[in-house]
Amino acid sequence: MSGLAVFKVGLPTGYVTLNDELRMYVQSGQVPNLRYARWRPKVIHFFFDSVWLHDPTALL
Template sequence: MYEFYLLEQKYIQLISNIIPSYSVCFYVVFVVHQFPSDNVWGDITMKLEGTGRVLLQLDAEVNVEYKEMQKMPKNPLDTEQVYRSFEIECTPGFLSRNNSIMIMTACGRWVGTTGIEPLPQSGMAVFEIGLPTGFIVLNDDLRRYVNSLMVPNLRYARANSRYVHFFFDT
C-alpha cells in the first residue's frame, strides 16, 4: 500500500511504472491518497509545482515469504481477532523560519496484558523511528537522553543516517 500526503496547496502529477495505467494529477489543500501494489519493484516519479511542504511516504515491508507463516497473537475463542502488543503514537512538530528543525514526540506503551498469557511487561523491545531526508540526530544527544533517566526502561539509543533506534528492557 502506498500513501501520499499533501500538506499545502500544490499541483502534483504522480506517474508509476509499478502500475503502468496509474497516473494522478491533483491541485488541493490536503490529500491522503492510497493505492495498493502487488508488484513491489519499479519507480515512482512525482512532479511538484508551488511552495511549501509535501510529504511523500513510500513503505514496502515483508517479514515472511508467505502470509500463512506469520504468527500473530490471536484470541483463542475468536481466531479472527488479533491482540495488539504495543500502542505507538508519533507527533512531529517543526520549528524555525523554514521548518528546518523537527521535534518529534514518540510515545509507545505495552498493551499485551490481554490474551491467553497476559504479561505485565514486554521484556526487550526495540523502537525504530525513520528519519526524513535531511534531518539528523546526534548520538551524543541520545546518550544524554538515556543517562537522564527520564524514561525509566530506556537502556540504549543510537542513530544512523536513516533511523533512530531505542532499546527498552525491564
C-alpha cells in the same frame, strides 16, 4: 510485560541527531526502562529493558 523492546523511528531526509545527544537523553532517566539509543542514517533505534502494557510510556 515484554523483554527487550526496540522502537524504530524513521527520520525524514535531511534530519540527523548526534549519538552523544541520544546518550545524554538515555542517561537523564526521563524515559523509564530506556537503556540505549543509537542513530543510523534515516533511523533512530530506542532500546528498552521492558515494556508494560499499562505503562504510560508504553508505545502501543
